[in-house]
Amino acid sequence: xxxxxxxxxxxxxxxxxxxxxxxxxxxxxxxxxxxxxxxxxxxxxxxxxxxxxxxxxxxxxxxxxxxxxxxxxxxxxxxxxxxxxxxxxxxxxxxxxxxxxxxxxxxxxxxxxxxxxxxxxxxxxxxxxxxxxxxxxxxxxxxxxxxxxxxxxxxxxxxxxxxxxxxxxxxxxxxxxxxxxxxxxxxxxxxxxxxxxxxxxxxxxxxxxxxxxxxxxxxxxxxxxxxxxxxxxxxxxxxxxxxxxxxxxxxxxxxxxxxxxxxxxxxxxxxxxxxxxxxxxxxxxxxxxxxxxxxxxxxxxxxxxxxxxxxxxxxxxxxxxxxxxxxxxxxxxxxxxxxxxxxxxxxxxxxxxxxxxxxxxxxxxxxxxxxxxxxxxxxxxxxxxxxxxxxxxx
Numbered sequence: 092x093x094x095x096x097x098x099x100x101x102x103x104x105x106x107x108x109x110x111x112x113x114x115x116x117x118x119x120x121x122x123x124x125x126x127x128x129x130x131x132x133x134x135x136x137x138x139x140x141x142x143x144x145x146x147x148x149x150x151x152x153x154x155x156x157x158x159x160x161x162x163x164x165x166x167x168x169x170x171x172x173x174x175x176x177x178x179x180x181x182x183x184x185x186x187x188x189x190x191x192x193x194x195x196x197x198x199x200x201x202x203x204x205x206x207x208x209x210x211x212x213x214x215x216x217x218x219x220x221x222x223x224x225x226x227x228x229x230x231x232x233x234x235x236x237x238x239x240x241x242x243x244x245x246x247x248x249x250x251x252x253x254x255x256x257x258x259x260x261x262x263x264x265x266x267x268x269x270x271x272x273x274x275x276x277x278x279x280x281x282x283x284x285x286x287x288x289x290x291x292x293x294x295x296x297x298x299x300x301x302x303x304x305x306x307x308x309x310x311x312x313x314x315x316x317x318x319x320x321x322x323x324x325x326x327x328x329x330x331x332x333x334x335x336x337x338x339x340x341x342x343x344x345x346x347x348x349x350x351x352x353x354x355x356x357x358x359x360x361x362x363x364x365x366x367x368x369x370x371x372x373x374x375x376x377x378x379x380x381x382x383x384x385x386x387x388x389x390x391x392x393x394x395x396x397x398x399x400x401x402x403x404x405x406x407x408x409x410x411x412x413x414x415x416x417x418x419x420x421x422x423x424x425x426x427x428x429x430x431x432x433x434x435x436x437x438x439x440x441x442x443x444x445x446x447x448x449x450x451x452x453x454x455x456x457x458x459x460x461x462x463x464x465x466x467x468x469x470x471x472x473x474x475x476x477x478x479x480x481x482x483x484x485x
Contacts, residue, residue, distance in 0.1 A: 160444075160446075161482045161483075161484060164198060168185050169185070169187045171185035172210050173208070173210050173211055174480070175213055175214070175456065177212070177213070177214035177219045181193070181458045181463060183480060184209040184210070185479065186208070191203050203228060203244065205227065208225070209222060210224070210257075211223065212258075216287065218240050220236065220237070220239075221237050222258050229244045231246065234251045235248060235253075235255045236248040247285065248267075249275050250273060251269075255271065256269045256270070259306055260306065266304065268281060268282050270300075271283075274290045275290045277291060278292060279292040279296070281296070282313070297315040297316065297336065300315070302316065305357060306358075312328065312330055312339075314353045341389070342389070343367055343380075351367055351369045353367060355406060355407075357409045359383075359416045364384075364411075365382055366380075366381055366406045366409055368406070370403075377403035379395065379397075379403030379422075381418065381436075392436065393425060393436065393440055394441065396418075396420070397423060404421055405451070406418060407421075407453035408452065408453060408464075410454075412456070412462055417436075417462060418433070418434050418435075419432060420432060420453075421450070428441060428443065429443060431448060431472045432447050432448050432466075432468065433448055446471055446472025449469065449470040452464050452465075452468065454466075461482050461483060461484040462482070462484075463480065463481070463482050467479070
């Protein structure tokens with residue numbers, strides 16, 4: 092039996108039983124002819140021995156049984172703040188050396204030192220872009236944002252009055268998110284657009300700011316603090332269509348819970364997905380779930396994520412990588428399934444990745460066909476050392 096968990100909000104999971112349902116399919120086994128029984132037996136034996144001789148898995152979780160978590164090189168990290176992929180290399184910003192480091196698939200090397208660690212790394216138009224709270228990169232003044240063109244570092248903004256926490260690309264332009272209100276002399280509200288030459292504001296941005304955003308076919312979908320419609324709660328989903336902001340038509344019901352908090356966001360299989368966390372007033376009970384926007388309604392994706400028996404999980408990342416949906420954070424269970432801080436959506440349920448990782452998972456990227464994650468962990472679920480960065484592969 093497979094438990095199909097894509098359900099409209101407020102409904103229960105629907106159990107889907109595969110196979111025919113006609114009266115003929117319910118005949119007692121003794122009604123089958125002996126020749127049919129023998130044929131069935133030989134077929135089953137052939138499948139069993141074929142699977143055994145080739146070493147192949149016959150289940151849907153073949154990669155889960157063959158894959159495990161691996162450390163990435165021998166470098167011992169104290170903490171990692173950002174990762175990204177550019178020019179066929181993996182880049183990390185972390186301690187203890189307060190630098191941007193490069194992994195070429197075999198070894199680590201120091202890319203550049205900054206006076207404050209980057210919090211976002213992205214490839215844009217063939218260049219490596221880093222962002223954070225720094226003011227200097229490789230001895231060059233660079234206010235919060237810098238670019239590596241393959242031969243030298245340069246600033247791409249001036250006089251940014253707050254940190255930059257996130258970068259993304261939408262319709263060929265670079266967008267920066269953070270706590271800033273001015274960038275290169277332009278007044279903004281925590282989000283700004285760069286066309287490769289100049290920075291500009293998005294008119295009508297909620298005055299309380301944007302703190303998560305992604306590119307979609309409909310425009311930029313973002314999580315905003317209260318400001319457009321106060322009654323929607325502590326966070327709301329908004330859409331920038333290229334000309335103006337609007338509030339998303341609806342959110343899943345809060346019911347007895349307060350909040351909500353929204354994010355991370357991602358696009359998977361063409362649909363918007365979001366993490367949705369609601370906290371009950373007073374006793375701090377909470378629910379953490381993933382929802383998908385499909386056919387103009389929110390659909391629950393799998394079960395609830397638990398940090399402990401009464402607390403919803405804290406989620407650090409939701410990523411669509413190589414056509415699969417991954418989630419990471421601080422949780423011990425999804426629905427009734429044990430899963431230690433990282434899981435993958437199979438299309439019907441959330442699947443743990445081997446024995447998981449021992450602490451919070453904050454982000455993930457795809458690097459050379461393998462998923463690479465970062466976080467506060469230092470061991471996998473089996474006790475093997477993985478120092479704050481780990482590769483899921485064989």
